[in-house]
Amino acid sequence: MPERPYTLLSCSVSLDGYLGDQTPRLALSNEADFDRVDGVRASCDAILVGAVTVRTDNPRLLVRSQARRDERTARGLPPSPAKVTVSDRVDLDARSNFFTAGAAEKLLYTSSPRVADARAKLGPVATVVDGGSRVRMRRLTEDLADRGVGRLMVEGGGTVHTQFLADDLVDELQLVVAPFFIGDSSAPRFVSDGRFPWNAGRRAKLADVTQLGDVVLLRYALSHRFQDA
Numbered sequence: 736m737p738e739r740p741y742t743l744l745s746c747s748v749s750l751d752g753y754l755g756d757q758t759p760r761l762a763l764s765n766e767a768d769f770d771r772v773d774g775v776r777a778s779c780d781a782i783l784v785g786a787v788t789v790r791t792d793n794p795r796l797l798v799r800s801q802a803r804r805d806e807r808t809a810r811g812l813p814p815s816p817a818k819v820t821v822s823d824r825v826d827l828d829a830r831s832n833f834f835t836a837g838a839a840e841k842l843l844y845t846s847s848p849r850v851a852d853a854r855a856k857l858g859p860v861a862t863v864v865d866g867g868s869r870v871r872m873r874r875l876t877e878d879l880a881d882r883g884v885g886r887l888m889v890e891g892g893g894t895v896h897t898q899f900l901a902d903d904l905v906d907e908l909q910l911v912v913a914p915f916f917i918g919d920s921s922a923p924r925f926v927s928d929g930r931f932p933w934n935a936g937r938r939a940k941l942a943d944v945t946q947l948g949d950v951v952l953l954r955y956a957l958s959h960r961f962q963d964a
C-alpha cells in the first residue's frame with residue numbers, strides 16, 4: 736500500500752466554530768497569521784481545497800513571499816505547491832484563479848462517470864484524475880503520494896475537512912481561532928456531522944498554543960507521524 740503524504744489541515748474559525756459567513760473570503764485571521772500560513776504553504780508539495788471553496792472564494796493558493804518562492808526554486812521546486820481540488824458536479828470555471836494562477840500542476844479528482852465531462856471542460860487547464868465510482872480521500876491521498884506529494888496541506892472547506900478528519904487522514908491540525916462570532920447557523924462550519932476518531936473518550940493531543948496578535952493558533956498532533964517542527 737502506498738504511504739500517504741504527511742497531511743496538515745489548516746483553517747481559521749470564528750469563536751462559534753464557523754469557517755466564514757455567506758460572503759466570499761471573510762478574513763477571520765490577521766496579517767501575522769496570513770504570513771505564517773504562507774510559510775506553511777511554502778513547506779508543502781500540494782494544497783487541496785474543495786470545489787465550493789474554489790467557486791466561492793476564488794483563491795489563488797500561491798506562496799506570496801518572494802523570498803519563500805526563491806527558496807523553493809533554489810531547491811528545484813516550483814515557486815508554489817501543486818493545487819488539488821475535488822468535485823462531482825464539475826461546475827468549475829477554467830478562468831478561476833485556481834486554474835490560472837501560478838505554473839504548478841493543477842489536479843482535479845472526480846468520480847469515473849464525471850471524468851469525460853471534466854476533461855472536456857477543464858482538460859486544458861488541469862490534470863483530471865479518475866477517482867473511482869466515488870472519490871474517497873484515502874485513495875486520493877495515496878494517489879497523490881504516487882505522484883510525489885510527500886507533504887499535503889488541506890485548506891478547506893468544511894465538507895473536505897469532515898472527510899479527512901473522519902477518515903483519520905490528518906497528521907496535524909492547525910486551527911486558528913478568530914476573536915469574533917458569526918452567529919448564523921446557515922454559515923459553513925469547520926466540520927459537519929461525522930464519526931470522528933477523537934471524542935470524549937479519546938482526546939486529541941494538543942501540541943502547541945501560539946498567540947498571534949488577536950488570534951490564537953492551536954496545533955494538534957492527530958497521528959504518531961506528527962512532526963513537531
Ligand SMILES: NC(=O)c1ccc[n+]([C@@H]2O[C@H](COP(=O)([O-])OP(=O)(O)OC[C@H]3O[C@@H](n4cnc5c(N)ncnc54)[C@H](OP(=O)(O)O)[C@@H]3O)[C@@H](O)[C@H]2O)c1
Pocket residue numbers: 745746747748753754755756759760761763784785786787788789791792821822823824825826845846869870871872890891892893894895896898923
Ligand atoms: N476559514 C477558513 O480557513 C476557510 C478555508 C477554506 C474555505 N472556507 C470556507 O468554506 C466554505 C466552503 O466549505 P464547504 O464545506 O461548503 O465546501 P468545500 O469543502 O470547499 O467543497 C465541497 C465540495 O467539494 C466537492 N467534494 C467534496 N468531497 C467530495 C468527494 N468525496 N467527491 C467528489 N466531490 C467532492 C463537492 O463539489 P461539487 O459540488 O463541485 O460536486 C462539494 O460540494 C466557503 O464559504 C469558504 O469560504 C473557509
